[in-house]
Amino acid sequence: MTGDSAPGPRPTLLLVEARTTLLRHSHAVNPDMAREILAFTPAASVRTTSRPLARAVSPDTVEGVYCRLPSAAGRRTDGIGTVASRGVLIGGRIALASSRTLIAAGRPGVPARRRGWFTHLANPGVLEQIGRADDDDLARGFTGPSRPGVLDLAAIASRLLDRVQAATMLDGTIPLRTARTRFRFAVHDVGPHGSAPSPSFTIDDAGVRTLVVHAALDAPEQLATLCEEIAAHDWLLTTMQRLVDGLDEPPARAGRIERIAPAVEQLLHLWMPGAHSEPELSWVWSALERRPGFSRQWASIVARIRNELDLSILRALSDGAEPTHQARLRREL
Amino acid sequence: MESSALARTSEVPLAQVSVELGHLYLEDLHTVDLDRFFARIAPWVDEARVQAVACLPAGRRPRVSTCLLLDDYSSPTDPQARPTPSPTTAIPRLLAAAERAGTRLDYLARESALAQGPAASSLADLVEGLLVADPPFGANGSRPPVTQTGWLTNGQRSPSTEARQAMGQRARWAPPTENGRHLHSIFHDVELWSSPAGDGTRNWSCAYLAAVWQLVRLGVLRRDGGSAVAAELVDPAELPDSWSALPAVTQVTRTPAPLCAYRTLSVLDSRFLPVEAAVRTILCQVAADPVTARQAVRRATAEGIDVPLELINRISYVLLGP
Numbered sequence: 001m002t003g004d005s006a007p008g009p010r011p012t013l014l015l016v017e018a019r020t021t022l023l024r025h026s027h028a029v030n031p032d033m034a035r036e037i038l039a040f041t042p043a044a045s046v047r048t049t050s051r052p053l054a055r056a057v058s059p060d061t062v063e064g065v066y067c068r069l070p071s072a073a074g075r076r077t078d079g080i081g082t083v084a085s086r087g088v089l090i091g092g093r094i095a096l097a098s099s100r101t102l103i104a105a106g107r108p109g110v111p112a113r114r115r116g117w118f119t120h121l122a123n124p125g126v127l128e129q130i131g132r133a134d135d136d137d138l139a140r141g142f143t144g145p146s147r148p149g150v151l152d153l154a155a156i157a158s159r160l161l162d163r164v165q166a167a168t169m170l171d172g173t174i175p176l177r178t179a180r181t182r183f184r185f186a187v188h189d190v191g192p193h194g195s196a197p198s199p200s201f202t203i204d205d206a207g208v209r210t211l212v213v214h215a216a217l218d219a220p221e222q223l224a225t226l227c228e229e230i231a232a233h234d235w236l237l238t239t240m241q242r243l244v245d246g247l248d249e250p251p252a253r254a255g256r257i258e259r260i261a262p263a264v265e266q267l268l269h270l271w272m273p274g275a276h277s278e279p280e281l282s283w284v285w286s287a288l289e290r291r292p293g294f295s296r297q298w299a300s301i302v303a304r305i306r307n308e309l310d311l312s313i314l315r316a317l318s319d320g321a322e323p324t325h326q327a328r329l330r331r332e333l
Numbered sequence: 334m335e336s337s338a339l340a341r342t343s344e345v346p347l348a349q350v351s352v353e354l355g356h357l358y359l360e361d362l363h364t365v366d367l368d369r370f371f372a373r374i375a376p377w378v379d380e381a382r383v384q385a386v387a388c389l390p391a392g393r394r395p396r397v398s399t400c401l402l403l404d405d406y407s408s409p410t411d412p413q414a415r416p417t418p419s420p421t422t423a424i425p426r427l428l429a430a431a432e433r434a435g436t437r438l439d440y441l442a443r444e445s446a447l448a449q450g451p452a453a454s455s456l457a458d459l460v461e462g463l464l465v466a467d468p469p470f471g472a473n474g475s476r477p478p479v480t481q482t483g484w485l486t487n488g489q490r491s492p493s494t495e496a497r498q499a500m501g502q503r504a505r506w507a508p509p510t511e512n513g514r515h516l517h518s519i520f521h522d523v524e525l526w527s528s529p530a531g532d533g534t535r536n537w538s539c540a541y542l543a544a545v546w547q548l549v550r551l552g553v554l555r556r557d558g559g560s561a562v563a564a565e566l567v568d569p570a571e572l573p574d575s576w577s578a579l580p581a582v583t584q585v586t587r588t589p590a591p592l593c594a595y596r597t598l599s600v601l602d603s604r605f606l607p608v609e610a611a612v613r614t615i616l617c618q619v620a621a622d623p624v625t626a627r628q629a630v631r632r633a634t635a636e637g638i639d640v641p642l643e644l645i646n647r648i649s650y651v652l653l654g655p
Contacts, residue, residue, distance in 0.1 A: 008642070041462045042454040043622065045557045049338040059340075062620045064465045067473035082465060082620070083474060099474075114513050117467035118617040122626060122642045124465075152475040159477060 009104030009126055013135040014187040014220050015142050016100040017153035018231035019161045021180040022239075026173035028092035028266065031056065037167040038087050052275050058087040062124045063156055064117070069103070069129060070141030070150045077131030077138070079103065080114055083156050084125035086224075087164045090232050091270040097160035098231070099153040100224050102217065103138060105129045125220065127151070139186040143202075143210040154182060175262035178239045183231035184210045189217040199287045209234055213284055226277045226284060233273055233294060240267065240301045247308065257312050257326055260305055264329045268305075271298055306333050341558040342624040346591035347632060349387040349396045351550040352378045353599035354431065354438060356543075358404045359417040359576070367426060371434035374600045377651045378436060386598045386649050388639050398439045398590040401427070402546055405576050406445035407539045420572045420579055428569065428585060439589035440564050446581030447545045448537050456581075457537050459554060459561060460545050461525070465620040467512045486522045487614045488512045523611040540611035544619070547612060549582075551644055552593025552629065553621040564592045595633045595640045600651040609650060616645050 023029065029037065034056035035046040044059035066080040085099040104126055113130060120128065133141075146154065161180070190196050196214040203209050211230060215223065243263050247256055273294060274285040288294050309330045316323035354374050357365065380395065387395045405417075417423075424441065431438040448457045466478055469489050481490070488511035511518035526535040548554050554561035565580035566587075573579060582592060601609065626642055633640035641647060 042459055042557065043462060043555050043561075045341065047338050047340060049335050051335070055338075062465050063474060063478060064468040065472050065474050066468040066470050078470075080468075116513060116617065116643075116645075118643045118645045121465060121618070121620045122623070122644075124620050124623055149471065149473060152473045155476070156474040 008123055009128055011102035011104040011126060011217055011220075012189045013103040013138060014100065014185075014189075014217055014223055015103065015139075015151075015153060016098055016185040016187075016224055016227040017157050018096055018098040018183040018185070018228055019154070019157045019180055020094060020096045020183065020231050020235035021161065021165070022174060022176070022178045023089065023093055023095040023170065024165045024172050024174060025170045026175060028054075029089065029170075030092060033169060034089045034092055036169060037164060038089065040087070040163070049276065053270065053272050054089075054091050055276055056089045056092075060084040060086050060124070061160065062121075064120070065101075065127065065151060066114075068150045069127070069131070069133060069138055070144070070147065071131075071133040071137050072140035072144055073133065073137050075131065075133040075137065077129055077133035079127035079129050079151060081120045081127035082124045083127075083153060085156055085160045087160055088228050088232075089164075093266055094232050094235065094270060095161060095164050096228055096232055096235075097157045097164060098224055098228050099157040099160070100125060100220065100227075101151075101153065102126045102220055103129055103135070135188055139188065139212060142186055143184050143212060145204075145206075153184075175266060176239075176243070176259075178235075179242075181231065181235045181238050182206075182208045183227065183234055184208060185223075185227040185230070186210070186212045187217060187223050188212070188214045190214045191216060196283075199284055201288060201292055211288075215281070215284075219278075222278045222281065226281050229274070229277050230284075230288065233271065236267060236271055237294065237297055237301070239263070240305075241297070244301055244304045244308075256308060257329070260308060261325070261329055264305060264332050268302070268332060302333060306330070309333070340624075342555060342622055342628075343559050344628055344632075345552045345560045345593050347552055347629060348398045348590035348592075348594040349389065349596070349633075349636075349638065350383050350398075351592065351594035351597045352383060352397055352399045353550070353597065353601070354378065354399050354401050354436060356402050356404065356599075356601055356605060358407075362418050362423045362427075367430035368433060371431045371436060373653055375434040375436045377600050377653075378598065383598065386596060388596075390637070396590045398592055398594065399431075399437060400440040400442060400550070400582075400592065401438055402442045402444055402543070403576075404444045404539070406443075406448060406537075406542065417576070419574045420576055421574060424572055424583075424585065425569055437586060439584065439586045440592050441579075441583045441585055442546065442549075443576060443579060443581060443583075444539075444542050444546070445577070446579075447542045447549070448535075449581075454556065456545050456549065456554060456561060457535075457542065459556065460541075460548060460619065463619050463621060464615075466618055469512070483526050483528075484522055484524055485615060485618060486520065487617065488514070488518060488520050490520075490522065521611065521614045523614050525615070538611075540608045541615060543605075543608055544612045544615040547597060547616060547648060548619065548621070548644070550593055550597045551647060552591075553625040553644065555622060555625060562592075595629050595638065596647045596649065598649045598651070600653065603652040603654050606652055609652075613645060613648075616648070619644065 038046045038058035048056045069077045069079040083101045088096040199213045313323040491509045509520040525541045564582040564584040566584040
């Protein structure tokens, strides 16, 4: 039962899954309300930042898992330990939950096996690997199609996002239709001075975004923040792209401005790549700006909305109407 | 960086060992011979023994505080029983008896105070939020962890035979198993709380509150990142008449070592063995804030003392027969 102290595990791979959606509320929530929504435990406080953009982060919740790990090659590899999750509110408007775990292939000099549970709880957010799959195999398994019975970070993150959305102080009114996006992030350890190959960003058939990065794993929280920020921006892109793509769907002319308005008023100002990531990790953003070109896509969406508003203003003027609403929205851009 | 953006986990003062000089029910204050009670405990907490518990090198005096947990929560309610003595009479008697035995009592804790507090944030509630059950194989996160509300085990329960009989299958008993067992199982199933009134009010079990008390003594509980419990000095001349008017933890000596410590040592009557076995089952499934657990390790290392990271490994016992 006890007497099972061992040197700490040394992780070589970080897996993070983020789920992102619009907070189930008619308008942006203020920092006090954000704190209330994310107060999952009385033990620790919700952390908040107001500049350059409001961000609130819940304390970690910890869940125990003991299951197969996702080996792309189908190798039998188990993992035992915990997954750490947290809820995040960005701009009082975007709701996000992320679940993360560090994979450690045993402890120095100690063969991997199931240990007393308390040894795993002493290092929350770490899974000890029992079996021989290597990190590449596990990262490919994690970012590939999900298989039953295998570690399911998505379900854990999803439940936490449900919990955020179920907060009683939310009014349940959603000003625009959006979808939950899924973002998977795998980070290979390169040690403090290792050289890092370029990040690889992909979107699979099921719409799951994956990003594989090589970085030092000594600050997994900062990497989780980076993942959450990329996930939130990817969600903004996805949501806005769908909105502008849908403008030409019937009824093409009717209600275009009404459909655009909530997004312009509530989402456009949330675009701020890298605002909360550590400067040491800005190279990941730079890489994403080159490929797939996050900000280029965003600029083209904003240009499309601007054109739409300009056209609408011209139409209104030629009809002899006063386009005050459109003009106000135009100033938001 | 804004200050509200930083995770704040405050440090608490730490002794090297927190020694628990027994565990008494309020009624025991009538019936127990306190001189005999402390005389049996005192030799087990002398300097040499506590030094060994603290893993201190020979010749270094340990920094020790002593405490006693008074159970004013789960006491049986016997209408025939004499009214419990008031703190004004009982506490001076306790302190004097401890002193006659050659030891000293620094802190007195009330068990019921561990279960009281603002809505859903008593120390008992706080600890419930830290429980992370030992998962069976197959727990991959796809479903919420399976929990039997109010119970915690160190393994897997026997499958329910009633359910299979109801489905028309022949029910065959299967044994419960201990997680991580070595050849054979010792299976514990611990009741954390019951709700006899059926209205959601909880009666926390003695074992659960004893586990909370261990966590208090290890200094790992935080509320909003700040210390979750602080002892209050009460002048023995100004003791209140009722137990509930006492603070959760009363400091009864002037300048004791801190209440919380790197390690705990409890000297208990062996009738508490099953309770403490349950306490250990619970503590093995508590995910304390890793920052607090590491604070103690770091500070002990700075003092040249070895302290394990795992909380369960910081706890020692002496169990005495009657």
